[in-house]
Amino acid sequence: MxxxxxxxxxxxxxxCNWCTYLGADLAGTTRLEYPANVRIVRLPCTGRIDFNLLIxxxxxxxxxxxxxxxxxxxxxxxxxNYHARRRWMxxxxxxxxxxxxxxxxxxxxxxxxxxxKWQEQITRITEETRKLGPYRxxxxxxxxxxxxxxxxxxxxxxxxxxxxxxxxxxxxETCTRLLTDGTVQVVIGYGAGVxxxxxxxxxxxxxxxxxxxxxxxxxxxxxxxxxxxxxxxVVVKGCDERGLVILEKESQMDRAALRVLGMACDGMGQPKCxxxxxxxxxxxxEIIGKAAAPPPEAPHAAALDDLMLKSPAERMSFWAQEFxxxxxxxxxxxxxxxxxxERCIVDKNLPVAIDTSATSNGNFxxxxxxxFHLAGRCVGCGECTRAxxxxxxxxxxxxxxxxxxxxxxGYQAGMDPKAEPLIGSYALTDKEDFIx
Amino acid sequence: xxxVLSKAGLRVxxxxxxxxxxxxxGPVQTKAGLVLYGRLDSADDVVLEGFxxxxxxxxxxxxxxxxxxxxYQAKGSKVELTNGEVxxxxxxxxxxxxxxxxxxxxxxxxxxxxxxxxxxNRRRAATTVVSLACTAHDESCFCTSVGLGPQAERGSDxxxxxxxxEYELRCLTDxxxxxxxxxxxxxxxxxxxxxxxxxxxxxxxxxxxxxxxFASPYWQEATLACLGCGACAYTCPTCHCxxxxxxxxxxxxxxxxxxxxxxxxxxxLHASGHNPRPDQGSRQRQRVLHKFSIYPEKFGEIxxxxxxxxxRNCPEGQGMLTLLAGIDHV
Numbered sequence: 001m002x003x004x005x006x007x008x009x010x011x012x013x014x015x016c017n018w019c020t021y022l023g024a025d026l027a028g029t030t031r032l033e034y035p036a037n038v039r040i041v042r043l044p045c046t047g048r049i050d051f052n053l054l055i056x057x058x059x060x061x062x063x064x065x066x067x068x069x070x071x072x073x074x075x076x077x078x079x080x081n082y083h084a085r086r087r088w089m090x091x092x093x094x095x096x097x098x099x100x101x102x103x104x105x106x107x108x109x110x111x112x113x114x115x116x117k118w119q120e121q122i123t124r125i126t127e128e129t130r131k132l133g134p135y136r137x138x139x140x141x142x143x144x145x146x147x148x149x150x151x152x153x154x155x156x157x158x159x160x161x162x163x164x165x166x167x168x169x170x171x172x173e174t175c176t177r178l179l180t181d182g183t184v185q186v187v188i189g190y191g192a193g194v195x196x197x198x199x200x201x202x203x204x205x206x207x208x209x210x211x212x213x214x215x216x217x218x219x220x221x222x223x224x225x226x227x228x229x230x231x232x233x234v235v236v237k238g239c240d241e242r243g244l245v246i247l248e249k250e251s252q253m254d255r256a257a258l259r260v261l262g263m264a265c266d267g268m269g270q271p272k273c274x275x276x277x278x279x280x281x282x283x284x285x286e287i288i289g290k291a292a293a294p295p296p297e298a299p300h301a302a303a304l305d306d307l308m309l310k311s312p313a314e315r316m317s318f319w320a321q322e323f324x325x326x327x328x329x330x331x332x333x334x335x336x337x338x339x340x341x342e343r344c345i346v347d348k349n350l351p352v353a354i355d356t357s358a359t360s361n362g363n364f365x366x367x368x369x370x371x372f373h374l375a376g377r378c379v380g381c382g383e384c385t386r387a388x389x390x391x392x393x394x395x396x397x398x399x400x401x402x403x404x405x406x407x408x409x410g411y412q413a414g415m416d417p418k419a420e421p422l423i424g425s426y427a428l429t430d431k432e433d434f435i436x
Numbered sequence: 437x438x439x440v441l442s443k444a445g446l447r448v449x450x451x452x453x454x455x456x457x458x459x460x461x462g463p464v465q466t467k468a469g470l471v472l473y474g475r476l477d478s479a480d481d482v483v484l485e486g487f488x489x490x491x492x493x494x495x496x497x498x499x500x501x502x503x504x505x506x507x508y509q510a511k512g513s514k515v516e517l518t519n520g521e522v523x524x525x526x527x528x529x530x531x532x533x534x535x536x537x538x539x540x541x542x543x544x545x546x547x548x549x550x551x552x553x554x555x556x557n558r559r560r561a562a563t564t565v566v567s568l569a570c571t572a573h574d575e576s577c578f579c580t581s582v583g584l585g586p587q588a589e590r591g592s593d594x595x596x597x598x599x600x601x602e603y604e605l606r607c608l609t610d611x612x613x614x615x616x617x618x619x620x621x622x623x624x625x626x627x628x629x630x631x632x633x634x635x636x637x638x639x640x641x642x643x644x645x646x647x648x649x650f651a652s653p654y655w656q657e658a659t660l661a662c663l664g665c666g667a668c669a670y671t672c673p674t675c676h677c678x679x680x681x682x683x684x685x686x687x688x689x690x691x692x693x694x695x696x697x698x699x700x701x702x703x704x705l706h707a708s709g710h711n712p713r714p715d716q717g718s719r720q721r722q723r724v725l726h727k728f729s730i731y732p733e734k735f736g737e738i739x740x741x742x743x744x745x746x747x748r749n750c751p752e753g754q755g756m757l758t759l760l761a762g763i764d765h766v
Contacts, residue, residue: 060685194753195661215752225660225715325472327492327501327695329666335751347702355683357502357694387751389491389667391470 009063009129011038014049019070019111026115034119035126047080051091051372052353058138059361064104064129071109082426090375093404099316107435137313139360141321144314167289168209174286175204178233184259185230188217211268216240216381219337221253233259238278242379242414243337249421252340264289272382304396323363325390332384332394338377371397376405376422379414439620442602450479461497462530463490484531488574493673494529494536498559501695509688524562531568535579535743537591539673545735564611567592576744577633578757584741586632597627637760639738642728645763656717658762661754664716666697668746674739698722
């Protein structure tokens with residue numbers, strides 16, 4: 001008996017039913033030989049291939065994954081592959097930040113007539129993967145840690161600035177008017193330490209405006225308990241307001257039925273404000289105050305830059321250590337104004353898409369999904385990071401996607417109310433330099 | 437007369453425990469501004485000063501966030517079942533806060549009530565608790581409102597009290613005495629009693645309110661800010677609800693027990709689609725009811741040690757304390 005010495009990689013290919021599957025079929029009927037390392041999973045369309053499937057493939061031991069579909073212009077459903085192209089472009093950047101080995105992730109266009117291309121691509125991918133060896137780095141810690149940032153001095157809430165006191169006064173007066181003349185039934189605003197829901201003009205004194213007003217209150221617009229209270233006014237900062245643009249675009253709220261009270265803000269002096277570039281509300285019905293300092297030109301993301309200087313294995317080690325602390329309390333999800341699904345994918349169990357256990361599989365799958373469901377949508381309010389009791393810098397994942405959206409598509413979520421949602425639209429000119 | 441142990445002596449002792457292969461958990465500076473209870477790789481990792489309390493709770497070490505109950509493996513036409521973690525190494529919970537230590541005897545009730553929970557008891561029996569009395573508190577602490585305090589000895593096998601350059605050591609059980617035998621000196625110095633936070637509410641009044649005012653609009657009113665995450669329950673030393681999941685495929689897999697929280701909307705969702713606790717008000721009411729009425733009626737004590745983590749870790753600053761203190765003003 002001969003010893004088995006050659007590593008045989010496992011490759012999962014998610015292929016579309018109409019082109020690549022038939023291409024593979026053609027390769028078979030024309031007796032073209034190619035390595036038997038590939039397991040084909042046939043799906044209706046590349047536009048229908050959920051990114052969770054890719055993660056799942058690696059979880060169960062794939063050494064490489066291929067996604068393949070119709071050439072541009074050939075989609076059976078007209079545009080499915082254009083949507084896929086855009087989505088995978090963003091998704092690759094997210095996986096890169098997380099430290100996935102992108103050499104193991106392949107994308108091809110193979111038509112029903114291209115049996116030979118299927119043969120060539122599978123041969124190439126198998127050989128390349130064989131050289132890379134088994135994918136052992138997945139979710140592994142290799143001892144690498146990002147050097148601890150110099151400890152931020154604990155910041156007690158700064159005393160309210162004089163301008164803030166004037167804004168607070170004006171806010172209270174505005175709310176008195178809105179509640180008295182019946183424009184709104186409830187004002188969602190900041191109270192002392194906890195958000196308040198003011199329904200009577202005599203309670204407006206409970207509204208505050210100070211350096212502790214960090215929360216993004218637009219998240220309450222999704223809460224059934226709050227919707228029941230009637231027509232609402234919501235207090236927003238410039239950063240929070242961007243989320244309203246997205247919510248309106250996604251038909252999640254009736255903008256005409258909402259009164260937006262925009263507070264000019266010079267930053268709350270907290271880490272979450274470091275990357276903020278909108279300090280003056282733009283679309284609010286009432287704008288209170290004027291931001292003194294212009295926002296920083298380019299969003300500051302030193303932590304992300306530092307991380308990207310590391311090797312993929314080191315990045316994965318970093319995230320493995322961060323996610324290890326995750327207890328799956330879902331504070332990141334609940335606090336996000338744009339996580340509004342009635343039933344989150346992680347709560348679905350027929351079938352289980354994401355393990356609910358706080359294991360490396362469950363944690364990576366969850367945080368990848370959370371971040372990617374916000375691709376082209378996250379407005380960078382940083383609430384996920386602020387809410388996390390385990391101190392996981394979730395914002396870095398969102399920031400990755402925000403950078404990718406800007407780099408590839410010149411898109412900034414929630415800045416231009418006229419812009420089409422990034423995911424859900426496509427352009428014939430979208431780049432495809434990662435597709436073969 | 438008291439027993440004392442120098443601070444350097446404690447470090448030496450911890451080094452010895454590590455060398456003996458004992459598992460030790462205690463407060464660790466996980467990253468800047470974040471102290472969590474975690475496993476100590478070396479005696480230098482433990483942080484003993486400069487923070488009020490870790491962000492998580494020490495329950496993790498007797499009731500982990502995920503416990504494998506059994507594993508299955510298909511062998512031909514048969515299925516082979518094996519137990520989860522059978523051997524649990526002796527572990528020392530070092531420098532846990534009195535509010536974490538006090539939670540353990542409270543949890544013992546529910547894991548030994550109608551069913552003796554093997555997984556829990558195995559870890560509990562292997563655990564020695566060395567608490568460190570508090571010298572500081574913050575605005576979220578409320579141990580004194582639930583009958584405990586900064587030097588409460590409940591649940592500890594031994595307690596350390598800071599005397600500046602050394603600790604007063606109170607060995608409270610045989611386990612505690614065994615751990616420190618021959619390592620302490622006698623001294624005249626004893627720690628001064630510390631008062632802790634001012635009481636914020638009366639548990640009796642809370643119980644009366646939840647029993648009599650089930651339908652009060654207060655529950656809806658006071659919980660509007662709650663977003664329904666599990667940050668409070670998952671950092672609570674006494675919350676103990678769990679969910680059982682099967683993870684694996686047709687050939688092999690695991691059955692595991694994971695933390696769950698009554699604050700999730702799915703917690704009580706029926707297969708029919710009906711949800712008996714349809715809103716956050718009823719979920720928060722359940723939490724208070726369980727802690728201040730149901731548990732005391734069944735086991736004779738409050739399911740809360742006043743650590744304040746629910747309030748400290750609430751993203752919106754809501755937490756139990758706001759809710760409970762508010763009851764006094766209804």
